[in-house]
Amino acid sequence: MSDVTIIGGGPAGLSAAIELRRRGVRVTVLERELQAGGIPRQLPHPGFGMRDRHRLTTGPRYAAGLVRAAERAGVDLRTGETVTSIDALHADAIVLATGARERPRSARLVAGDRPAGVFTTGALQRFVAQHGRIGGRAVVVGAEHVSYSAVLTLRHAGCHTVAITTTFDRHQTYPALAWATARRVPLHTNANVVEIIGRTRVEAVVLSDGSRIECDLVVFTGDWVPDHELARRADLPMLAVAKAPVVSDDFQTERPGVFAIGNLVHPAETADVCGLDGRHVAPAVLDWLTLGRWPITVTPIEVRAPVAWASYDGRGITLRVADIVHGRIRLTHSGEVQWISDQGTWLPNRSITIRRDAMKFTSRPFDDQRLLVDVLR
Ligand SMILES: Cc1cc2nc3c(=O)[nH]c(=O)nc-3n(C[C@H](O)[C@H](O)[C@H](O)COP(=O)(O)OP(=O)(O)OC[C@H]3O[C@@H](n4cnc5c(N)ncnc54)[C@H](O)[C@@H]3O)c2cc1C
Known part of the structure; x- marks a missing residue:
């Protein structure tokens, strides 16, 4: 029996592990958090699992279902294990499934001090899940699906969204979602937050058109960036704009025996699509293990x-x-x-x-x- 090591215990990594076990392959999943399940574990809203599990559920339930299925299938699931380089791993195949995250304020070159009250959507949802009501006024940066999810979370936490900003001339979500969640919230188009004002707490933001909006919270949403450090360290060729490793249609990378799946290669799709990646990669992993099959070159689209x-x-x-x-x-x-x-x-x-x-x-x-x-x- 061959050994496959999967790095990342989110929807993509766990789904690949379950599918590989079904095909009789010995699989270890290394997950740096103390619990496997990836981002959905921390997202208590419904909206997970339609395409891969064929029923809609909340993030924690979806994540727990995948973890249970992996354990039942006999996956060796090791949590609290951070991989810093794939060169030290002894495995016949490696699957990178390290995910993507919203670009935080530090990476967005926004001027100003570093006061409390600045979040990404994911961090906001974790904070609200822990602390409940937060109150105050918020500015949401970005106007894509996840931005409106942030507006909803803020509302549940008793926080009033006073502005949404986008660098484009319209929002980029479904009109029904924008209407249902934020029809009374001013949308500042062709605008970006260029400065955050406030020493210890956020007091206001300044937009690229020079206007100032008083607020207590700033939420940076979307603008996904893959967790690609391991892929970079392994010298895998990357897509310049997406900052994701180049893969074939079977998720093979340029390095034989190394696959990459999930939001690491497409920042960012929904969790169920990442789950489908995991299922799709399994036969290709098996082909590598049994036949040594690998493309001569992996060309980016x-x-x-x-x-x-x-x-x-x-x-x-x-x-x-x-x-x-x-x-x-x-x-x-x-x-x-x-x-x-x-x-x-x-x-x-x-x-x-x-x-x-x-x-x-x-x-x-x-x-x-x-x-x-x-x-x-
Ligand atoms: C605010 C928000 C709302 C969302 N809402 C929805 C929704 O309603 N429905 C939906 O389907 N999707 C939603 N998503 C998207 C969903 O969370 C992702 O599609 C999904 O989690 C991606 O799965 P993944 O396995 O690729 O990555 P992840 O879930 O990010 O999992 C990657 C895992 O790899 C681990 N890891 C990373 N680096 C290492 C390392 N070096 N060593 C070991 N482990 C490592 C991480 O700890 C993590 O557990 C939302 C995301 C956010 C942020």
Whole structure:
């Protein structure tokens, strides 16, 4: 029996582990937190598990279900284990599943002091879960799905959202979600928070148009960045914009025996899509273990602006646009059109998916990958 080590015990890593065990492979999952389950463990709202577990549940229940299934399947689940380099691991295959996080204030080059009261959505949800009511007024930076989830969390915590800011000229979520959660909240478009005022506590923010908004809390939302330190240290080629390791459609990286899955390779999809990644990677891992099968090169999907990046997920290809764009998204393989969307408006920060079964390829197209995604206007 072969050994596979999976780094990261979130939805992607646990799903891969369960699927590999089902195929008789010995699997160890190394998770740095004291409990496995990844980010969903800390998100008490419903909205998890539709595509992979076929029922909607809360984050903690979804995470606990995956952990239970992994334990029942016989996965060697080791928590409190932080991996700092993959070179020290003795395994026949390694699966990186370290996830992605919202870019914190420190990485966003916002001027000002470092007062208390500055969060990402994830940190806010953890804080509210622990402390309950927080009160006060908040500014939410970003206007994508997760930003409106932050507005909802703030409301439950008795905190009034006084402004939402976005660098684009509209929000990037479903109109119904924006209406239901924030119809009375002013949306500042084409604006960014450039300064936070306040020594010990947040007192106000200054926007790029010079206006000042009094508040007690600032929540930086979205703007995902993969947890890619291990991949970088392993010298894996990266997608420049997504800052994610380049993978094949079977999640193979440039280094034979090393796979990468989950939000590490597509920042960020929902947890169930990461779960599907985990299932999709298992047969490829088995092929490597039993046949030594690996692509000669792993070529990134080429993109042309305004497409920002494209990568693979458990459903097919997932991509993002860098700006609001009108037109048809097109996938070509060595110059031949494989898929083209209807005419539409495409928004940044929104997942755009090209499903495997919708592409024209009749056989595996990816061994001599020459894929290009662009927009036909
Ligand atoms: C605020 C917020 C709201 C969200 N709402 C939803 C929702 O409603 N529905 C939904 O489906 N999804 C939601 N998501 C997204 C969901 O959480 C992610 O899609 C999912 O967690 C990604 O799974 P993953 O396995 O790729 O990564 P993660 O869940 O991030 O798991 C990665 C794991 O790897 C571990 N790790 C990282 N580095 C190392 C290392 N060096 N050594 C050992 N372990 C390591 C981490 O501790 C972590 O446990 C939300 C996310 C946020 C932040």
